[in-house]
Amino acid sequence: MDKEFTSEQLQRYQRQMMLPGIGLAGQQKIAESRVFIAGAGGLGSPAGYYLAAAGIGRICMADDDVVELSNLQRQIAHNTERIGMSKTKSAEISFKSLNPNVEFLAIQQRITKENVAALIEDHDIVLDCSDNLSTRYLLNDACVLMSKPLVSGAVAGFTGHVTTIIPGQGHCFRCIFEDMDPYDKSLDSQPGILGAFAGVIGSIQAMETLKIITGIGETLQNTLLIYDGLKSEFRRVHAARNRDCPACGENPTIKISGRG
Amino acid sequence: MAVTVRIPTPLQKLTNGVEEVESSSGSVMDIINDLDAKFPGIGERLAENGKVRRFVNIYVNEEDIRFLQAELTFINDGDEISIIPAIAGGSK
Numbered sequence: 379m380d381k382e383f384t385s386e387q388l389q390r391y392q393r394q395m396m397l398p399g400i401g402l403a404g405q406q407k408i409a410e411s412r413v414f415i416a417g418a419g420g421l422g423s424p425a426g427y428y429l430a431a432a433g434i435g436r437i438c439m440a441d442d443d444v445v446e447l448s449n450l451q452r453q454i455a456h457n458t459e460r461i462g463m464s465k466t467k468s469a470e471i472s473f474k475s476l477n478p479n480v481e482f483l484a485i486q487q488r489i490t491k492e493n494v495a496a497l498i499e500d501h502d503i504v505l506d507c508s509d510n511l512s513t514r515y516l517l518n519d520a521c522v523l524m525s526k527p528l529v530s531g532a533v534a535g536f537t538g539h540v541t542t543i544i545p546g547q548g549h550c551f552r553c554i555f556e557d558m559d560p561y562d563k564s565l566d567s568q569p570g571i572l573g574a575f576a577g578v579i580g581s582i583q584a585m586e587t588l589k590i591i592t593g594i595g596e597t598l599q600n601t602l603l604i605y606d607g608l609k610s611e612f613r614r615v616h617a618a619r620n621r622d623c624p625a626c627g628e629n630p631t632i633k634i635s636g637r638g
Numbered sequence: 639m640a641v642t643v644r645i646p647t648p649l650q651k652l653t654n655g656v657e658e659v660e661s662s663s664g665s666v667m668d669i670i671n672d673l674d675a676k677f678p679g680i681g682e683r684l685a686e687n688g689k690v691r692r693f694v695n696i697y698v699n700e701e702d703i704r705f706l707q708a709e710l711t712f713i714n715d716g717d718e719i720s721i722i723p724a725i726a727g728g729s730k
């Protein structure tokens with residue numbers, strides 16, 4: 379499996395290969411990894427950008443939207459000239475121009491319960507950068523079923539969440555948020571957001587991904603990280619596998635199902 | 639010292655925009671009742687018939703009350719309660 383790096387690559391990745399725990403072996407793991415990113419928006423842009431920069435072997439990004447002017451204050455993988463272009467194509471151009479070593483797969487599709495398994499199947503890690511709870515549950519359920527690590531990020535207003543799910547080794551998304559709260563109709567609305575704020579959460583997702591790949595440090599496994607952008611405060615709460623979880627509990631009732 | 643209850647943004651419309659409410663020690667249910675006395679309507683949103691609603695997540699300091707004694711969990715002065723709803727958005 380030893381990958382020979384070119385001198386261009388050795389120079390490109392020099393500063394991260396100097397880090398304890400990464401080195402040549404860690405860079406090889408990064409170069410061999412295949413990452414699936416759900417969503418090419420406010421979280422997928424920074425997460426994908428940093429993963430491409432770090433030299434991930436293959437990034438597959440799925441999103442069915444096209445670039446709009448109102449996206450550009452936060453979705454930095456796109457630009458003004460690409461309004462009307464598919465977001466995944468636009469992200470491909472940005473990421474490949476930053477780092478041509480990365481293989482990029484653009485999937486201009488909405489993630490559904492019919493295609494989710496096929497989309498994530500060939501990937502080592504899944505990033506949830508989606509914009510709705512249906513997709514979040516769908517990705518969680520598929521990742522639990524297929525034992526894929528899932529790095530979930532979400533933002534609303536000045537509140538952000540990140541958690542890292544390693545199926546079989548701890549909690550899943552439904553262990554924390556079992557299902558959509560029928561009382562909370564505001565959840566799927568689209569409140570305001572600052573690009574820099576989404577950038578913080580997407581960057582943490584990229585960090586989590588690189589830690590899973592290289593094995594350095596501690597991930598947010600069994601932890602929900604909560605970022606309060608107004609107070610510049612990070613808080614952590616403990617997440618644990620719930621024996622009654624419908625996805626990963628002792629008697630799971632969910633196969634692969636989302637809602638809608 | 640009192641108990642601090644952190645109200646998440648989506649529920650702040652029930653607390654007139656207040657982010658942190660002080661309460662006194664007691665069970666989680668006592669504190670929900672106290673919250674409801676201060677901000678009528680929030681109790682019904684969080685609990686029903688003396689039980690925390692199924693999809694409502696309440697943490698005492700860093701721990702999920704589901705893994706403690708649920709609504710009967712005793713909250714001491716100095717503890718912090720957070721109500722944490724799921725967030726949908728990735729700002730697409």
Ligand SMILES: [Zn+2]
Nearest residue numbers: 550553623626
């Ligand atoms: Zn679970």
